[in-house]
Amino acid sequence: MKTTIVSPKIYTYGSLVLGGILRDRGHAVSITRDLSSEGDLTLLSLFSTSQLLDPEIRELASRAPRIYVGGPVGLVPEIVLGELEVDAVVVGEGEEVVADLVEGGPSEEISGLAFLRDGVVVKTDPIPVSDLDHVMPLIPDDLRSQSVRGANVYIETHRGCLGGCTFCQVPRFFGRSIRSRSLENILAEVREMKRRGVTRVAVSGGTGSLFGYGKEVNKEAFITLLKGLAEILGPKNLSVPDMRVDFVDEEILEAVRRYTVGWVFFGIESGSPGILRAMKKGTTPEKSLEAVELAHQSGVKVGGSFIVGYPGEMEEDYQATLDFMEEAMLEDVFASVAEPIPGTPLAKIALDLPREDNPLYREHAGEYRALRISEAEARCFNLMLTGMSCKPVPRIVDDATYSAFLQEVRTQGRDVRRVMGLLEKYKDRIV
Numbered sequence: 001m002k003t004t005i006v007s008p009k010i011y012t013y014g015s016l017v018l019g020g021i022l023r024d025r026g027h028a029v030s031i032t033r034d035l036s037s038e039g040d041l042t043l044l045s046l047f048s049t050s051q052l053l054d055p056e057i058r059e060l061a062s063r064a065p066r067i068y069v070g071g072p073v074g075l076v077p078e079i080v081l082g083e084l085e086v087d088a089v090v091v092g093e094g095e096e097v098v099a100d101l102v103e104g105g106p107s108e109e110i111s112g113l114a115f116l117r118d119g120v121v122v123k124t125d126p127i128p129v130s131d132l133d134h135v136m137p138l139i140p141d142d143l144r145s146q147s148v149r150g151a152n153v154y155i156e157t158h159r160g161c162l163g164g165c166t167f168c169q170v171p172r173f174f175g176r177s178i179r180s181r182s183l184e185n186i187l188a189e190v191r192e193m194k195r196r197g198v199t200r201v202a203v204s205g206g207t208g209s210l211f212g213y214g215k216e217v218n219k220e221a222f223i224t225l226l227k228g229l230a231e232i233l234g235p236k237n238l239s240v241p242d243m244r245v246d247f248v249d250e251e252i253l254e255a256v257r258r259y260t261v262g263w264v265f266f267g268i269e270s271g272s273p274g275i276l277r278a279m280k281k282g283t284t285p286e287k288s289l290e291a292v293e294l295a296h297q298s299g300v301k302v303g304g305s306f307i308v309g310y311p312g313e314m315e316e317d318y319q320a321t322l323d324f325m326e327e328a329m330l331e332d333v334f335a336s337v338a339e340p341i342p343g344t345p346l347a348k349i350a351l352d353l354p355r356e357d358n359p360l361y362r363e364h365a366g367e368y369r370a371l372r373i374s375e376a377e378a379r380c381f382n383l384m385l386t387g388m389s390c391k392p393v394p395r396i397v398d399d400a401t402y403s404a405f406l407q408e409v410r411t412q413g414r415d416v417r418r419v420m421g422l423l424e425k426y427k428d429r430i431v
């Protein structure tokens with residue numbers, strides 16, 4: 001039997017690992033980003049809710065003779081099983097599930113699975129993987145030509161996050177304690193990837209510096225990890241994008257400067273203390289500013305991500321975010337419209353919010369009214385434009401950049417409204 005793992009558009013790290021597990025169990029398995037592929041059995045890796053509405057993905061699901069879905073969308077399998085014609089959904093981590101599922105089909109004997117029986121969802125509880133060290137991933141030949149924010153691949157060094165941000169699926173999917181891989185397991189994998197032509201690697205995992213976390217941050221483990229990876233790849237080919245502002249200090253930032261491309265990305269989210277509290281972010285604008293300044297003093301460039309249109313965000317909260325950006329002088333800005341990912345607390349908050357109070361459905365009546373976009377999109381658009389003028393070296397917004405930003409916020413607004421539509425459709429079954 002031929003098993004095909006389909007990871008639409010980009011190879012997700014999880015799909016490579018599951019491919020490695022099946023290969024080592026003796027299965028004929030291949031991995032592809034191409035949605036037109038055929039196979040006796042398809043494993044489909046999905047990371048975003050809006051993928052459930054993608055016509056090509058829906059067509060693949062209805063055409064495949066047998067198909068199972070995994071990835072973060074499995075957090076709320078009722079939606080996946082309602083939207084796609086699939087045979088089962090992996091609801092948690094896939095390593096312990098995949099071989100039994102492929103070899104025996106869906107069954108209540110398998111932990112962490114959901115499937116339909118007589119139209120009713122049967123669901124078994126997932127069990128978190130206790131040992132994250134795993135076999136060598138399945139490395140496709142074209143992994144080396146993939147580019148995700150500049151990296152050929154994002155690798156996982158640990159799972160879980162100590163944070164409990166309402167909008168984030170990481171603690172819901174992976175838990176709030178930290179499980180780390182061993183250094184040897186990670187380095188062996190990266191050596192093999194390099195041998196197969198991969199040059200640029202990014203470390204994923206919510207907050208990079210939580211690698212090796214025991215009862216407290218293990219700086220030594222994190223710094224040793226970066227040093228080891230840089231020795232294999234060269235520092236210009238390694239990035240550790242995501243960090244929490246309260247888990248960095250001089251030593252960590254010095255290691256980032258020395259062993260990586262020299263950037264960090266902080267999830268700043270908002271300049272409003274009230275919105276940060278509502279998000280359960282566990283940080284303050286002051287803490288974020290301190291971290292940005294510390295990074296700059298250490299010679300590390302900073303990208304900041306911001307969320308606009310969070311339920312309850314008033315004009316003055318949004319203004320506080322703009323003020324923050326002017327003070328912080330970030331080298332890069334990522335702005336997004338708050339997305340109520342199914343399975344997160346924000347999904348319930350957004351469902352409880354009357355549409356007339358949701359800036360996603362309110363037409364913008366200010367400076368950008370001629371563009372006919374929602375208030376949430378207008379804030380996002382304006383934040384992107386402001387981000388360009390608040391860089392240490394301000395950038396001119398030319399016509400092409402203006403159009404690209406506008407297109408981006410329109411797409412975001414459309415996708416988030418689609419997610420809201422799904423939440424409303426399945427409200428009775430998921431809340």
Ligand code: SF4
Pocket residue numbers: 161162163164165168169170171205206207244267
């Ligand atoms: S947003 Fe970042 S800090 Fe917050 S829960 Fe997610 S991974 Fe953790």
